[in-house]
Amino acid sequence: MSYRVIDVAGDIGLRAEGRTLQECFVNAGLGLYSLITDLNQIKQKQQIEIEIAEExxxxxxxxxxxxxxxxxxxxxxxxxxxxxxxxxxxLKALVYGETFDPKKHERRLLIKAATYHNLIIKQENTHWIAEIIFDI
Known part of the structure; x- marks a missing residue:
């Protein structure tokens, strides 16, 4: 995993990286989930499918x-x-996890939305970088 939290006044930011664009998106998703709870406590009991097309x-x-x-x-x-x-x-994704249970999962941040504020996604040399700010 390659992501880290960025300090943003009033909100929370995330920097995700990957060798490919797909890996960068995966790390952004995992980084988002890590803001919500401890990923080590999640069991892969079910999966969801996501398909999105954008401009x-x-x-x-x-x-x-x-x-x-x-x-x-x-x-x-x-x-x-x-x-x-x-x-x-x-984008097509399969996400593996389970239903959040406050009795067994730590509650971290309540994330309202990903924003376009100061959004960066770019290829630098041999890897991709994304920086995104979330409303909390």
Whole structure:
């Protein structure tokens, strides 16, 4: 995993990296989940599918992260492993995890949404970098 928290006044940011664009997106998703709870406490009891098509890679990243937030808010689903492909601005992902249980899962931050504020996604030399800020 390659992600770290970025200190942002009033919100929380995340920097994700990967050797490929797909790996960068996976690490962004796992980084998001790590803001919500301890990933080591999640069991892979179920899986969800996500498919999103957008006009740009930036919109695709924000839509993908907001879909993960929606699945958590609406269904309590939290993951700790993601298989993901991106082809022509279409993302397909299988996310493995379980339903969040406050009796066994630590509650960290309540993430409201991924934002476009100061959004960065770029390829640098041999790897991809994404920086995203979340409303909390």
């Amino acid at each position: 740009s890679i930036e919109i695709l990243l924000v839509s993908y992260l907001n879909e993960l937030i929606f699945k958590f808010d609406a269904y309590g689903f939290i993951g700790n492993a993601i298989d993901l492909t991106i082809e022509r601005n279409t």
